[in-house]
Amino acid sequence: MNYKTKILLIVVLLFDIIGLGWFAHLYLSREYSFWHTKNTDLSIAKPYGYYLGESLDDVAFKGKPMTNLNNAKYDYFQVDQGIVAASNKEHKLIRIVLNSDGMEVAKGIKVGSPLSDAMEVFGGSYYKRGEEQMSDPVIGYVDRKKDMTIEFWSKNGLITEIRIDRSFVQ
Known part of the structure; x- marks a missing residue:
């Protein structure tokens, strides 16, 4: 093999490796999942009367002792036992x-429920994505009309955490 052929082969391999890395990142990311999953109506996902877009200054939060959890991207607060809220x-x-056993999001779906129950309630149009240090995939649903997602984190088929987010939250 001559010198030019070796250089060309190395360049092609580098582009291939870099391209596959970006593809894998894009494929596993939340953004990819958001745009490649059919819409699901998530209007039932209003746990304990809290809803996305509500101001932390509104009546629902008045008088509740909220502990600031200090996060670099958003302001996180422990609102109630088992409920964490993030604000912009x-x-x-x-x-x-x-994130506490028994915390219900809708229609009997709660932390500790079988993941299959959530999939029955919310339907078959969901995405799966990996998350560091999690053996089970995160299952998520998208509601583009309300600009929100709901994700079910699980271990051994049981829900360990439920996240309701604006679509842009990472």
Whole structure:
């Protein structure tokens, strides 16, 4: 093999490796999943009366002791036992996390429920994505009309966390 052929082969291999890396990142990302999953109506996902877009200054949050959890991207607060809320700079709710056993999102679907129950309630149009240190995939649903997603994190087929987000939240 001559020198030019070796250089060309190395360049082709580098482009191939870099291209596959970007493809894998894009494929596994939340953004890819958002645009390649059919729409699901998530209007039932209003746990404990909280809803995305609500101001943390509204009546629902008045009088609740909220502990700031300090996060670089958004302001996270422990609102109630098992409920974490994230807000943007305008103090609007952009994420609701349910992370204690028995916390219900809708129609009997709660932390600790079988993941298959959530899939029955929310339907078959979902995405799967990986998450670091999680053996089970995250299952998510998209509602483009409401600009929101709901994700079910699980272990051994049981829901361990439920996240309701604005679509742009990472």
